[in-house]
Amino acid sequence: MAKIGKTRLDSGWLAARSTEIDLTGVQLTTTHPPSGPSSPWMEAAVPGTVLGTLVKNKLVPDPFYGLNNEAILDIADSGREYYTFWFFTTFECKLSGNQHVNLNFRAINYSAELYLNGHKENLPKGMFRRHSLDITDILHPDGKNLLAVLVHPPDHPGTIPPEGGQGGDHEIGKDVAAQYVEGWDWMAPIRDRNTGIWDEVSISVTGPVKITDPHLVSSFFDDYGRVYLHSTVELENKSSWTAECTLTLQVTTELENDVLLVENVQTEELSIPPGTSKQHTLLPAFFYKPNLWWPNGMGKQSLYNVVITADVKGFGESDSWSHHFGFRKIESVIDNATGGRLFKVNGQPIFIRGGNWILSDGLLRLSKERYMADIKFHADMNFNMMRCWGGGLAERPEFYHYCDIYGLLVWQEFWITGDCDGRGIPVSNPNGPLDHDLFLLCARDTVKLLRNHASLALWVGGNEQVPPKDINTALENDLQLHPLFRTEIAKSEEDLLLKSDQDPSQYLDGTRVYVQGSMWDGFANGKGDFTDGPYEIQNPEDFFKDDYYKYGFNPEVGSVGMPVAATIRATMPPEGWAIPLFKKLASGFIEEVPNPIWDYHKYIPYSKPGKVHDQIEMYGHPKNLDDFCEKAQLVNYFQYRALLEGWTSRMWTKYTGVLIWKTQNPWTGLRGQFYDHLHDQTAGFYGCRCAAEPVHVQLNLASYFVETSSQM
Structure with missing residues (x-):
């Protein structure tokens, strides 16, 4: 008798490009299975992606090193077939009595054909949906089972315009998939658009x-x-x-x-x-x-x-x-005093200081160990919220587990971004993804996957955009609050029973607010206008000035994030170690001109001609890479400490919260990060940790008054 419970299938996988395999799925899982990692078959990264598998086997260079990404064929040039791959494995399972078994895929990007012991099943489209198949009747009598999965890339992988841009040509927005993969101002394009069996595979015996x-x-x-x-x-x-x-x-x-x-x-x-x-x-x-x-x-x-x-x-x-x-109650309303969104946990208001999260790794090389380090870093910075940006993932249960452990509230967005869904030149998909029913299916399945986590605090329709009207209306209906969560807690058991017209666990969720977009309803100016940001170096004293930011809750404000010199040497060839040229302008300001590799890795300068004098030059002209990076750390520290202290200075009187864009990089980028892709902290990490400590004494850099603050 097989053991009741779940067994992960996370080892022993092989992969091969579909155009190099002449066999059918039936043949692969009956008479002609691959015998091992011999060409064209290779060891596969499952969970993982096609590009992750190619990197693992050294068939393409590391796309995060130097300019290597430019040497990898993009799906726009190769065609979708080039990144259509077979994945193959075997597993043992022999049932007895009244046992049954399901084969489970927690996520595949983007669609697949599954063959098990010669039997075929189609796995439909959608990056954020689970697939569970009852395979009881097609297990092999001897208990040794052959499984092959042909995975197809997204339907609309898009092209990368020469000038780059947010989300490439926006075509990826037509699918229900992660949208960062066509590239952003902080990320180079992912060449296979993350095609693959990118999340957990398991069998469950019942x-x-x-x-x-x-x-x-x-x-x-x-x-x-x-x-x-x-x-x-x-x-x-x-x-x-x-x-x-x-x-x-x-x-x-x-x-x-x-x-x-x-x-x-x-x-x-x-x-x-x-x-x-x-x-x-x-x-x-x-x-x-x-x-x-x-x-x-x-x-x-x-x-x-x-x-x-x-x-x-x-x-x-x-x-x-x-x-x-976790037993807790989260409430969220628009604060009358500031106009910003106010969060309460167990009846206590909490001033939000946190960051925007993209994802742990751009190639979806996700692990419990990496998630644990990522989330603990945020807790160590004294942050209390992470926003899962709409162009990234519906984050995985392992991410939420560590947010539960370390106390990070999570704002989870669905897969809409203004750049790919309704604006841009030319105007991107004004009606969002092509298949609205698929979007809603993935959204509802995501809610079921994540809703039991204590850390999950808020659902948001999209980033800097709202979903199409029919999707937004459906989400508002699906995620409406149960009566018990629309008002203050009941004072008596009788009051509780009067409010409970239906058990709240019968709702799809019913316990967390749904907000239509990241700049609506208490965020930024609340009307969807572009009132988040800015995303560049600032004079530290400006953060304390009354006219710096007018609204109660800024969902995105970003700045620099240069890593330490050892990271540059580990992620770039010697020609990438050259520090920027410091070009003196007639105005007296300095324009930084980075080397081409830094430019490719989205370097953001430490000066803004006409507004901010070069913050690195304040400490003397840098002599070499080590000197430049050391001075950059001083700036990182003071920049982010001042940012958080500026918001703290007007806690509850003007502001209810701020989320920094962004806390980390899913690749070896050179901006907006408190630790780099190698998990080495920048000094911004320590600036935040100081500024956001539960009880904090600070100097107001505009007024020179000494101020104290408390977390609550």
């Missing part, structure tokens, strides 16, 4: 009854002294007979020395007819004064382990699901 997508919601009353845990699950009976099922919910917390304390256990009996699915809402579990989950700087990130188990009479444990869950 008994007759399968658990799918449980939804957990906590509701509070009596001044957070008492709480209900609501839970709704989807149950599917895969057998040919009525399943008498015992559903158990258990909540535990971990004490010292790995001791588990059981906080709550409850069971319910139900019958599920053969071959049917049903949604079942358990009776709410009651807790008295549970430990609450707080954002970074406000308290502990208390997490409980929730386990839901389905036992079937005559079979035993059929399926089990677990998740770390």
Whole structure:
């Protein structure tokens, strides 16, 4: 009997370009499987992308080093077939009795044909959707199974105009996919547009009854002294007979020395007819004064382990699901005093100081270890929010897990950006992606994937743009707040029951605000005009001036981010080690002229002729790379410390929050980062850590008054 539970298929994969394989998928998974990594087959990066696989096998140069990316064939020039690849693996699975097994792909970009032991299934389009196939009846009798997947790139990979631009020619916006891949002012194009099996692959073995997508919601009353845990699950009976099922919910917390304390256990009996699915809402579990989950700087990130188990009479444990869950309530409204969006956690207002997040790695080489380091860096900077920008990913559960652990609230956007969806020259796709139903399917599936995480604070329709009207209306309806989350917490159990016209766990979400776009409804000027930014070097004292930024919450303000000299040497050949030319203008200002490699890696200068004198020259003319980078670190420190201190200076009187563009780089870029792609911090990291400490004393650089501040 196979073991009940999930097994990841993350090793032993092979890959080959489809045009170099004459065999069909049926042949590959029956009579002619590849025997190993011999040409044209190679070791594959799964999870990963085609380009990641080619880099792994040294068949293309590292696109993040120097100008190597220019030597890699772009899909616009090669055609989609060039980056259409076979992926092949084997796995063992032999069932017995009333066991069933599903093959799961958590994400594929962009569509695929799947062959298992000679049987074919089409995996439909969409970068942000899960695929789960019942393969019980097509497993090989001896338990050794052959799997081949033919992965196709996005339908509209687009071309890269010679002048570059935000999102290339915007064609990628016609698909439901990450949009940064055509290049941006901080990112070179990704040549395969991230084609591949880029997220987890697994098989999951169950008994007759399968658990799918449980939804957990906590509701509070009596001044957070008492709480209900609501839970709704989807149950599917895969057998040919009525399943008498015992559903158990258990909540535990971990004490010292790995001791588990059981906080709550409850069971319910139900019958599920053969071959049917049903949604079942358990009776709410009651807790008295549970430990609450707080954002970074406000308290502990208390997490409980929730386990839901389905036992079937005559079979035993059929399926089990677990998740770390934090009891907390997040509220978000437009603040009357500032006009900015105000967040409250567990009834306490929180001043937002955080950053914009693109993704961990531009080639989607994602790992738990890298995510852990990324998120811990943000917590160490005393940040309390990360915004997942709409041109990047619906971030992965591992990302959210570490945000739960380290207390980073997350603003998650869907896949709309103004640059690719409704503006630009020529005007990009004014109606967003071509397939609106596909967009909504991916959005709803993303909500189900992420909604149980304590750190998830806000859904946003898009970056500097709103989704098309029909999509936006559907999202507003799907993500409307449950009555319990539209008002203050209930004062009594009777009040709670009056508000609960329906169990909140039956909603798709119902606990977090949905905002249509990143510059609407309390962000920037709230009307969608371009009132975020700026994105360049500033005089440090300007951040403190009353006329620097007029609105209550700036979702994007950016500046420099030069890394240390060791990073330049590790990521560029010697010709890239030349520091910029300092061109003295008649006005007395300096224009920095970087070398071509720095320019390709999106270097942003430390001067702005006519406004900001060169901040590096303030410390003396740099002699060489080490001297330049050392002086740049001094500027990085003071630039970002002053930025955050300027916002802190008017905490609650003018501002409710600020998010810096951006905190990190998904490649070896030279702007807007507090640590580089090699995970080496810039001095901006330490400037932020100082300025955002929970209790902070600072000098107002405009008034020269000494000020103090507190996180809350």
